[in-house]
Amino acid sequence: MTRSNASYRREEEDSGERLDRHWNELLQELRLAQTGTQILFAFxxxxxxxxxxxxxxxxxxxVYAATLIASALAVALFLAPISFHRIVHRQGLRDRLVTVTDRLTQIGLAFLVVAMAGGVLLALDVVLSRPVALGLVTGILVWFAIFWLVVPLVVRARSAES
Known part of the structure; x- marks a missing residue:
């Protein structure tokens, strides 16, 4: 069995390089999440x-109040790594920075899902009956759970088995 170049490079990384790579990956993910969440919040x-x-x-x-609050909390969590980084910069705390940022991002994503569901519910409640709107939003929440949680967990479990 041959190893991919990426997995070979990861095995060659020291802990500092690995932390730098994880930090850069988190920053890329946060850039995507921040933009959409800030637009939703402004709307x-x-x-x-x-x-x-x-x-x-x-x-x-x-629903509006809960959605607005969830959106504001998601924005705060997605922006928190910037402040955290500024405060601990050059303190030799990259390991904690990456760990805390990972947790902040996960919690921010949970609030983003709530905000997205609330925003969709607000819109659908105007054009559909409330029970239909609630049913569709429930389906959307299941959709998010499948692709944001179930699929990655299945892939991770299968990867651990091989």
Whole structure:
């Protein structure tokens, strides 16, 4: 069995190189997540000031509040690594930086899923009946869970078996 160049290079890395690679990978992932989350957050901020929204029912206002809060928390978690890095820069804490950033990103993704579901629910509730909108959002949450959690866990489990 031959090893791929990537796996061979990983075996040759020292811990500093591995931490640098993980840090760079996390930064690339965060760039994608930050942009979309910030756009969603900005969009949500504008909704609350629309006259039609002011007339919406209490359910819509609660969904909006939860969605806006989840979006703000996701933005905070996706931006936190920047502040963390600035504070611990050149302190020899790259291992902790990578570990903490990984956790912040995972939690941020959870809040992003909540914000996405809330945003979709707000939109679908306008054009469909509420039970249909809730059913579709439930399906969307399952979709996220499959591709963000189940598929990676299955791949990881199969990789561990071989």
């Amino acid at each position: 949500l901020l504008g909704i609350g000031f629309q006259s039609q929204f002011q007339a919406a029912d209490q359910f819509t206002h609660h």
